[in-house]
Amino acid sequence: MLNTFRMxxxxxxxxxxxxxxxxxxxxxxxxxxxxxxQHIGQxxxxxxxxxxxxxxxxxxxxxxxxxxxxxxxxxxxxxxxIMKFPQxxxxxxxxxxxxxxxxxxxxxxxxxxxxxxxxxPENIPAGEIRQRIAxxxxxxxxxxxxxxHVKLTPPQEKRIDALIINGAExxxxxxxxxxxxxxxxxxxxxxxxxxxxxxxxxxxxxxIEQNKPDASAKMRSAAQPFKNIFISDxxxxxxxxxxKQLIKAILKREVPSKGLPMDVGVIVQNVATVLAxxxxxxxxxxxxxxVVTISxxxxxxxxxxxxxxxxxxxxxxxxxxxxxxxxxxxxxxxPMMGKTIFSLESPVTKTxxxxxxxxxxxxVSRHENACIRCGNCIESCPMGLPVAQYAESIRSNxxxxxxxxxxxxxxxxxxxxxxxPADRRLAxxxxxxxxxxxxxxx
Amino acid sequence: xxxxxxxxEKQKPKFEKGGKLQRFFPLYEATETILFWTNDxxxxxxxxxxxxxLKRFMMMVVVALLPAILFGIYNxxxxxxxxxxxxxxxxxxxxxxxxxFMPIVLVSYAVGGFWEVLFSIIRKHEVNEGxxxxxxxxxxxxxxxxxxxxxxxxxSFGVVIGKEVFGGTGMNIxxxxxxxxxxxxxxxxxxxxxxxxxxAIDLAKDKLVDGYSGATPLLAASGTESGxxxxxxxxxxxxxxxxxxxxxxxxxxxxxxxxxxxxxxxxLIMTGVGSWKIIFSTFAGGYVMASVFNLLAGPESTGMFTxxxxxxxxxxxxxxxAVFMATDPVSAAQSxxxxxxxxxxxGVLAILIRTVNPAYPEGMMLSILFMxxxxxxxxxxxxxxxxxxxxxxxx
Numbered sequence: 069m070l071n072t073f074r075m076x077x078x079x080x081x082x083x084x085x086x087x088x089x090x091x092x093x094x095x096x097x098x099x100x101x102x103x104x105x106q107h108i109g110q111x112x113x114x115x116x117x118x119x120x121x122x123x124x125x126x127x128x129x130x131x132x133x134x135x136x137x138x139x140x141x142x143x144x145x146x147x148x149x150i151m152k153f154p155q156x157x158x159x160x161x162x163x164x165x166x167x168x169x170x171x172x173x174x175x176x177x178x179x180x181x182x183x184x185x186x187x188x189p190e191n192i193p194a195g196e197i198r199q200r201i202a203x204x205x206x207x208x209x210x211x212x213x214x215x216x217h218v219k220l221t222p223p224q225e226k227r228i229d230a231l232i233i234n235g236a237e238x239x240x241x242x243x244x245x246x247x248x249x250x251x252x253x254x255x256x257x258x259x260x261x262x263x264x265x266x267x268x269x270x271x272x273x274x275x276i277e278q279n280k281p282d283a284s285a286k287m288r289s290a291a292q293p294f295k296n297i298f299i300s301d302x303x304x305x306x307x308x309x310x311x312k313q314l315i316k317a318i319l320k321r322e323v324p325s326k327g328l329p330m331d332v333g334v335i336v337q338n339v340a341t342v343l344a345x346x347x348x349x350x351x352x353x354x355x356x357x358x359v360v361t362i363s364x365x366x367x368x369x370x371x372x373x374x375x376x377x378x379x380x381x382x383x384x385x386x387x388x389x390x391x392x393x394x395x396x397x398x399x400x401x402x403p404m405m406g407k408t409i410f411s412l413e414s415p416v417t418k419t420x421x422x423x424x425x426x427x428x429x430x431x432v433s434r435h436e437n438a439c440i441r442c443g444n445c446i447e448s449c450p451m452g453l454p455v456a457q458y459a460e461s462i463r464s465n466x467x468x469x470x471x472x473x474x475x476x477x478x479x480x481x482x483x484x485x486x487x488x489p490a491d492r493r494l495a496x497x498x499x500x501x502x503x504x505x506x507x508x509x510x
Numbered sequence: 511x512x513x514x515x516x517x518x519e520k521q522k523p524k525f526e527k528g529g530k531l532q533r534f535f536p537l538y539e540a541t542e543t544i545l546f547w548t549n550d551x552x553x554x555x556x557x558x559x560x561x562x563x564l565k566r567f568m569m570m571v572v573v574a575l576l577p578a579i580l581f582g583i584y585n586x587x588x589x590x591x592x593x594x595x596x597x598x599x600x601x602x603x604x605x606x607x608x609x610x611f612m613p614i615v616l617v618s619y620a621v622g623g624f625w626e627v628l629f630s631i632i633r634k635h636e637v638n639e640g641x642x643x644x645x646x647x648x649x650x651x652x653x654x655x656x657x658x659x660x661x662x663x664x665x666s667f668g669v670v671i672g673k674e675v676f677g678g679t680g681m682n683i684x685x686x687x688x689x690x691x692x693x694x695x696x697x698x699x700x701x702x703x704x705x706x707x708x709x710a711i712d713l714a715k716d717k718l719v720d721g722y723s724g725a726t727p728l729l730a731a732s733g734t735e736s737g738x739x740x741x742x743x744x745x746x747x748x749x750x751x752x753x754x755x756x757x758x759x760x761x762x763x764x765x766x767x768x769x770x771x772x773x774x775x776x777x778l779i780m781t782g783v784g785s786w787k788i789i790f791s792t793f794a795g796g797y798v799m800a801s802v803f804n805l806l807a808g809p810e811s812t813g814m815f816t817x818x819x820x821x822x823x824x825x826x827x828x829x830x831x832a833v834f835m836a837t838d839p840v841s842a843a844q845s846x847x848x849x850x851x852x853x854x855x856x857g858v859l860a861i862l863i864r865t866v867n868p869a870y871p872e873g874m875m876l877s878i879l880f881m882x883x884x885x886x887x888x889x890x891x892x893x894x895x896x897x898x899x900x901x902x903x904x905x
Binding site: 078080081240325397399403404405406430431434435437438439440441442443444446447452454456457474481482483485486487488489490491495 | 556557558559560562563564566567635636638640678679680681782785839840841842843844845846849889893896897900
C-alpha cells in the first residue's frame with residue numbers, strides 16, 4: 069500500500085511529456101535581467117551600480133534582515149541598468165540588467181569551470197553549514213521562495229525529529245525535479261547528509277510519487293549505504309507536493325491549523341533546494357541557476373533546461389523553436405497553481421520550475437454558472453474546508469476574522485475550482501477571502 | 511455543424527447589447543452553449559478543469575434515467591393489456607406506452623421551459639441546463655393517466671414556487687420536481703393517490719377482466735389487517751418481492767422497476783454525478799427503520815409493521831427517490847458527514863410515514879422534501895462540529 073494523504077485531492081491529467089528528456093544546458097543569452105527580490109521576506113539592498121563590472125558568483129544584492137536572501141551574479145559581465153520590470157509573478161519590481169561577457173558559450177562549460185571542490189566539505193561544523201546556506205542565497209525552489217536558512221533555524225523549543233525531502237512533483241507537465249532526482253541523485257543524498265549534520269542523525273524521508281519509478285529506484289540505490297535515509301513511494305494525487313499533505317502522507321502527522329511543519333517536528337525541503345545546498349557546501353557555489361521544464365501543447369520538443377537566473381522567457385522560446393505567433397497563453401508553473409505571465413521578457417527566477425506554452429486549443433474557459441451545491445469542492449479540498457460556504461460568504465461580503473479564520477488554512481491548490489461542475493472561480497474567491505481576513509486581523 | 515455555427519454567428523448581433531432582440535439574449539446563449547463550446551481561454555489558475563461540467567452533469571442524470579424511462583414506457587403498455595386481458599406483443603406494449611408517456615413529457619418540458627426562459631429573460635440570467643432534469647424527473651413520478659392540464663399546473667408550481675422565487679438554479683431549498691409532485695398530490699389527490707394510482711382502468715372500464723383492482727403493491731401491503739402478514743396481503747394481490755423488484759407492477763411511470771433504477775444509480779455513481787453516500791445511506795436508513803418496525807410488530811399493530819425491510823426498499827417510490835431525488839445536489843446536504851446523515855434520515859422518515867400513517871402509504875416524497883428543508887441545518891452542525899473537534903485537537 070502506497071502512502072498518500074487522506075483528505076480530498078484530485079487527479080488532473082499528468083501530461084509529463086518531458087519526463088524522459090535529459091537535462092540540457094542553455095547557451096548564454098545576450099542579456100540577463102536579474103530580479104533583486106526572488107524570495108519571501110524583507111527586500112534586498114542593491115550593491116552594484118550602473119556600468120560596474122561583475123564576475124560570476126559576485127554578490128549583486130544583499131539580504132537586509134534574517135528573513136531575506138542574497139542574489140549573486142550568474143555570469144561575468146557589466147551592469148547595464150537597474151530598472152523596474154514586471155516579474156513572472158506579475159509584480160513589478162527592481163531588476164539588474166546584466167550584459168554577460170560569455171554570450172553564446174555553452175552554460176554547461178561555465179558550470180564545469182567552477183566545479184572545484186571546496187576543502188574538506190565533510191567536516192564543516194553544523195553552524196557553518198547554515199551560515200554558508202544563508203550566504204549562498206538559497207531559497208525554497210519548489211515555488212514559495214522562502215529563505216532556506218530560516219527554515220533550517222527553528223526556534224529552540226521546537227524539536228525536529230524528521231526531515232522530509234519533497235520529490236512529489238504533483239503538478240501536471242512539470243518534470244524538473246524528476247530529472248534532477250534522476251541525474252543528480254548522488255549529490256542530493258550528499259546534500260541530505262549535510263542537513264542531517266545540522267539536526268543530528270534524524271531520519272530523512274524522500275517522498276516520490278509512483279509515476280516516477282525510475283527516479284525512485286535511482287534515489288533508493290543512492291541512499292542504500294545510509295540506514296536513516298528512506299524513500300517513501302507515494303500514490304499519484306494532487307496536491308501531494310503541498311508541505312502539509314506530504315507530512316500527512318509520509319509520517320501521518322497533521323500540521324495544526326495555522327501552524328507550520330516544525331510544530332509537528334518536521335522540516336520539508338524540495339529536492340532542487342537540497343541540490344543547491346550540496347553545491348554551496350561542496351563547491352562553494354551560490355545559487356545561480358535552476359532547471360526549468362519547457363512544455364505545453366505547442367512545444368514539439370519539450371525539455372528540461374538548466375538556465376542562469378535572469379534568462380528571459382523569450383530567449384527560452386527561441387532556443388526551443390516555439391513560434392511566438394501560435395502562443396496564446398504562457399504559464400509560469402504548472403496549470404494548477406501557475407499564473408499566466410505578463411511579459412515574454414520577464415526573467416526566470418530561483419523559483420521558476422516550468423514555463424508552459426499553449427495555443428487556443430488548450431484550457432477553454434467556461435461560463436461561470438450558479439452553484440448547484442454538489443459539494444465536489446468540499447470533497448476535493450485537501451484542507452477539509454467548506455469551500456462553497458466560504459465562497460458564498462465572500463461573495464456577499466459577509467466574512468469576518470472570528471468565524472472565518474479557517475480560510476487562512478487554504479493552500480490555494482485549486483482543487484476546488486478543478487472539480488466544480490459549474491466552473492465557479494472558487495480558488496479566486498478563497499484567495500480574496502484570505503486577504504480580507506488577513507486585512508481585518510492587522 | 512459548421513453551417514449551424516454560421517447561422518448562429520449571423521444572428522448574434524441581434525441578440526447582443528443594442529440589438530433588436532437583446533432581451534432574448536439568454537435564449538440565444540442557451541442555444542449556443544448546448545450546441546457548442548465557448549471560445550474563451552482561462553485567464554486565472556487553476557487552468558485545468560475537470561471534464562465534468564454542469565452540462566455533462568445534467569445530461570448524465572438524463573442518461574441514467576433512460577433505463578427507468580424505457581422500462582416505464584413498456585410497463586404502461588404491459589399493465590394496460592393485462593388489465594383488459596388481451597394478449598399483445600412487446601412492441602405493441604411499448605408503442606402504447608409511448609403514446610401515453612410522450613404527451614406528459616412534452617407538456618412538462620414545454621410548460622416548465624416556458625417559465626424557465628421567462629424568468630431568465632426578466633432576470634437577465636442564462637437558461638440553466640438543470641431544467642432538463644426537472645422536466646423529465648417530474649413525469650416519471652406521475653401515473654400515466656394524469657390529465658395533461660394537471661401536469662402543466664403542477665410543473666408550473668414546481669418551477670416557479672419551488673425554484674424561481676428563491677432565485678433560480680442553485681438557490682432553491684426544495685427539489686423542484688418533488689415540489690411539483692407534492693403539489694399534484696395535494697391538489698389532485700383523486701388522480702395520484704390511493705388505488706387510483708394506476709388508472710389504466712379508466713381507459714378501458716368496460717373491458718376489464720374480472721378481479722383486476724389496479725391497486726399498487728404498496729397499497730395492498732398497507733391495507734393489511736391487524737395481526738396479519740403484509741406479505742400475505744401482497745401475495746393475495748399477486749405481488750411478491752421479485753416482481754416488485756423487476757417492476758412489472760402498477761405504479762408511477764418511472765418508479766416501479768427497482769432494477770432499472772439501480773442501473774441508473776450505477777451510472778450516476780460511476781460518473782461521480784450522484785453521491786453514493788446519499789444513495790447508500792438512504793437505503794440503509796430505510797432498512798434499519800423497517801427492521802425496527804418488524805421487531806415492534808404485534809397483534810395490535812397494523813399489518814404494515816410486518817412488511818420485511820427488503821420489501822420496503824423495492825416498493826413504491828423508495829428506490830427512485832433515493833437514487834434520483836435525494837441526490838439532487840442543490841437541495842441535498844453538502845458536507846461529507848452531512849450527506850450520510852441526510853440520506854439516512856430520508857430512509858428512516860420514509861418508512862416511518864409509510865408504516866405509522868395508514869392513510870398515506872407513500873412516504874418517500876414527503877421525507878425527501880422534509881430533509882431538503884433541514885439539509886442546510888445539517889451542514890451547519892457538521893461544520894460547527896468539525897471546528898470544535900479541530901480546536902480540541904489543537905490544545
